[in-house]
Amino acid sequence: xxxxxxxxxxxxxxxxxxxxxxxxxxxxxxxxxxxxxxxxxxxxxxxxxxxxxxxxxxxxxxxxxxxxxxxxxxxxxxxxxxxxxxxxxxxxxxxxxxxxxxxxxxxxxxxxxxxxxxxxxxxxxxxxxxxxxxxxxxxxxxxxxxxxxxxxxxxxxxxxxxxxxxxxxxxxxxxxxxxxxxxxxxxxxxxxxxxxxxxxxx
Numbered sequence: 001x002x003x004x005x006x007x008x009x010x011x012x013x014x015x016x017x018x019x020x021x022x023x024x025x026x027x028x029x030x031x032x033x034x035x036x037x038x039x040x041x042x043x044x045x046x047x048x049x050x051x052x053x054x055x056x057x058x059x060x061x062x063x064x065x066x067x068x069x070x071x072x073x074x075x076x077x078x079x080x081x082x083x084x085x086x087x088x089x090x091x092x093x094x095x096x097x098x099x100x101x102x103x104x105x106x107x108x109x110x111x112x113x114x115x116x117x118x119x120x121x122x123x124x125x126x127x128x129x130x131x132x133x134x135x136x137x138x139x140x141x142x143x144x145x146x147x148x149x150x151x152x153x154x155x156x157x158x159x160x161x162x163x164x165x166x167x168x169x170x171x172x173x174x175x176x177x178x179x180x181x182x183x184x185x186x187x188x189x190x191x192x193x194x195x196x197x198x199x200x201x202x
Contacts, residue, residue, distance in 0.1 A: 030071035109175035
């Protein structure tokens, strides 16, 4: 729950800063918190400006833009908390399901050999920098111990130091569930299946 609240605050900060520049009327959400009347944006000639029109006498007072941003932040964070919680819960559910499927496959896995036919780099740079891994899209020629060879396209996370092991023409050990041969798992400790869950399964 803390992580979801933190994510809501972060998104609220982003929308309350960048969003107000793009859509100044978004600042009206903070009106009840900082204005005893109507809060509205002014014509922008030199940056973002707001004014408060008093409910009683119609007196107009300027309101600093940074005050509007700070007041809009908790409002947007509160509005985003429910949808963010729903999205995070769905992601966690999908991650648990993917991890369960991986474990089910590996519990019945047999060792096979596979020739690397194609290698293409893929994935996001942030994960590569933080984890020092590369996401690779591989085309493999899988040779199961008791079956006909077949092609399989897989996405693996591979530690940067072992990238050379997966050059085209290399033959590597893999693991696979005979009932679901399209899912081919690396048998080496430096490679993992690149599912959304981010689970490391080598």
